[in-house]
Amino acid sequence: MKNRIKVGRAERDLSQADLAERIGVSRQTINSIETGRYVPSTILALKLAQVFEKPVEELFQLDETD
Amino acid sequence: MKNRIKVGRAERDLSQADLAERIGVSRQTINSIETGRYVPSTILALKLAQVFEKPVEELFQLDETD
DNA sequence: ACTATTTGTAAAGCTAACTTTACTTTTGGT
């Protein structure tokens, strides 16, 4: 799984902490997703898509390992 | 989280077992998602979206409890 | 009515998602 959360965050000028607060998760959760330590739940993915006003498919992309 | 997997499956005339096999999960996983016992990972959501050729947002919708 | 397929569900077990706390490293501004 690749993701473009860091980019989305940069576009909106949000810190990891800002974003975490907006969607109701811990900052480490955002960090861990960005750095690929784990894949979010669909609920989180949909919330991120809402914040960035982008489709989930644009934010998250499957790779060979998935 | 609401989802429209049962509908997508009906459109393509796939059994839960068929669908499960196509995306590489157990039949119970599909059943559990359909019956709302749990929410899939983003990886699974993207794969389901691929099979049904529909955006994730169309297949999965947040509700108040999320 | 009989049989086969599909669906629903449950229990036990494993792994991954997520939390909190806490510390280090990096980046940016002055």
Next chain:
DNA sequence: ACCAAAAGTAAAGTTAGCTTTACAAATAGT
């Protein structure tokens, strides 16, 4: 160089996703 904010990371604990096995209930075809 100094300080503050942001980002990275780690450990321990809890919960949720997913597996396998197994069985019961519902649906469909003949």
